[in-house]
Amino acid sequence: MTATAPVLRTPRLILRPMVAGDFDAFAAMWQEPEVMRFTGPPRSRAECWGSFLRIAGSWVIEGFGQWAVTRAPDGEFLGQVGFFRALRGHGADFDDLPEAGWTLRTAAHGQGYGAEAARAAHGWLDAQPLARPTVAMIEAGHRVSFRVAAGLGYLPMREVEDTGDRVVLLRRDPGGKGAEDCPPT
16 A cells, blocks of 8 residues: 555656645635636635645555646646545445546646646556556536546446536546556656
8 A cells, every 4th residue: 555645757747745835736726716617616725725634645545646746847736636535425336436536727727737647647546456447527518627538548427416516427447548657756
């Protein structure tokens, strides 16, 4: 079991464990209207702090989690990517598997960073001895996230309601198309 996130590198990005110094940028990201358009109302600093701590705890308890996505040349915090379990109540075929997520600051949108970071994260999970299917939940109408998911090999399972919104549940088997092995450095 991994106690902390390994460091992953892509040509343009470094995915690394969250550190205390990331918190202000992390919390600011969850206040941006464009970021929150498909994820619910802006989060308070207290809610962000709870999420931030869950990211660290997930690596210890689950052996997987989320990374800080930073730009390689200057280390700027761009967002987060990785896996978690939210226990949303959508059935064992969803809740019992790692759920993938990718969220980037508005300034990082439209540059391919989300897909690049998500490929690296999925490549890492696929290379683990206990590689397993993953799931994702995307709000209906979020075309960009559906494109990222399709590039990773996610396929729709069903549409459900989650906290008042229509969402699509998706599933990906290990090694889904688009996943690239990106070993820890």
